[in-house]
Amino acid sequence: MRKFLRSMPNYTFLVLPDGSKPALKFRVPAALLLAVPTLIFLLIVIASLFYLQHERSNQQLELLQLQLTSASESHQTQLAGKEKMIEQLQTDLVQLAQQAETVNARMEELNKLESDMKSLVGLPPANPDKDGDENGIGGERQDATDEDIFGLAKQTKAFYSSIGGGIEDLKNRLNATSREVQKKKQELRATPTFWPTESDRITSLFGVRIDPFTNHPGVHSGIDIAGRTGDSVYAAADGTVLDAGYMSERGNYIAVSHKNGIVTKYMHLNSVLAQEGDRVKQGEPIGLLGSTGRSTGPHLHFEVMKDGVSVDPKPYLKMGIKGIPADVQLEKRQD
Structure with missing residues (x-):
């Protein structure tokens, strides 16, 4: 190279x-x-x-x-x-929790209804009443934290896990209450608990009083309820007409036999609508109010006898005219 x-x-x-x-x-x-x-x-x-x-x-x-x-x-x-999905899931969770609160409120309403049903017929309530005001919402705005959301989810899950048993228990109790109410209703129908006339103005109570004719103390064997001539007089309970007719002191009267040795008497009637031996139902008209016999004016003398002895009608009369409890009217009269 x-x-x-x-x-x-x-x-x-x-x-x-x-x-x-x-x-x-x-x-x-x-x-x-x-x-x-x-x-x-x-x-x-x-x-x-x-x-x-x-x-x-x-x-x-x-x-x-x-x-x-x-x-x-x-x-x-x-x-x-994903953020939108998470936000939607959180919204759905809150709505589900609110629905759970609504379901719980409805169950409480059913519990209260059960108690009211029992109270209506004199049965002891299963649970005490819970009063509350659910009207109105408001407050300062605060964003829910993840911990709040997780806590709400846990609480809602626990509620829905237990609600099945609660509903089943409520269903069983309502069925039992229905049977008790029906039974109690039958008992009440056979007991003089129905207010016997249209008026609710009591003029004389059961017991010792001044006789209006002699002005001397005497025993009044029933209660007197003032009214208008021709007002309907109702059977206080299911029963059979034991006697009906006219007596000088009773005027036109009816006596009705009921279960458990109870007899009710309706005196001073203007006219009698039922005859001896008739079967009458609670609340059925059996006569018209008047002032016959030993009477100072139009009224009904209502009497209850237990085993042949006259007793105070107050413990028996539970419901008055237009849903007014009879014992409330009696207490008002006593006041």
Whole structure:
């Protein structure tokens, strides 16, 4: 190789400046002239390779940026969707919890209804009444924390886990209460608990009083209820007419026999609508109010006898006219 390079000729370059300046002469080996274009070509090739690599890198970078942007937008979309889903789930949970409160309130209403049913017929209530005012909502706004949401979910889950047993228990109790009420209703129908006339104005109570005709103390064997002539007189309980007719002191009267040795008497009637041996139902009209016999004005003398002895009607009369308890009317009269 060295011999080849040595054998190559040298080239002389002459530079002639303007004016009187001496000429410049350069001697360049032929090998150097050959190497320069080669180096330039190599530099162009290397530069081209770097340029292509740079362009390729830019394209890859742009592609990665597009993929990253697309992935970021997709992630943001998914995140927004999940946040919206979480918000909807939280809203559904709150609504479910409110429904649970509504169900619980309805169960309390049913419990109260059961107690009212029992109270209506004189049975002891199963649970004490719970009074409350559920009208109106408000307050300062506070965002619920994750802990609040988790606590609400746990509480709601516990409620719905226990509600099945509560509903079954309530169903059994309502069925039992229905049977008790029906039984008690039958007992009440056979007991003189129905207010016997339309008026509720009591003019004389049971017991010792001043007789209106003699002005001397005497025993009053029933209660007197003032009214208008022709008002209906009702059977206080289911029973059979034991006697009906007229007596000088009783006037027109009816006596009705009931279960458990109880007899009710209705005196001073204007007219009698039932006859001896008739079966009468509680609340059925059996006569019309009047002032016959030993009477100072239109009224009904109502009497209750237990095993042949006159007793105070007050413990028997439970319901008065238009739903007014008879014992309340009696207490008002006593006051």
